Amino acid sequence: MCVSCGCGKVNDNHGDSRNITQSDIVTAAQAAGITPEQAAQNLMDTCQQMSSGSQKQSPRNTNTRER
Template sequence: MCLSCGCGEPDNDHGNKANITAQDLQSAAQAADISPQEAADNIQAGIVGAG
């Protein structure tokens, strides 16, 4: 969903590459050889831990 803003459009970056899309998450998961869900969980844990 432009995962950053929650608009409900998973692959629309709204013309701004700084917005995180489902494809960005998939690419990050593939790079780490993990599932997209695990990548999302790791991102959330990192943000919570940094807060």
């Protein structure tokens, strides 16, 4: 879906590149050397941390290469 609004159109950014799409998640996962599912889980975890005010938690990244 357009991850930003939840419309269900997976790669429609509605003409605004600031909206997150499935393609963005796939590309970000490739950059991190993880699966898109792992990237999505990391996003969900981060959102939960932001909601709870938590500052830092180890990311779920099985890639050991340095960034």
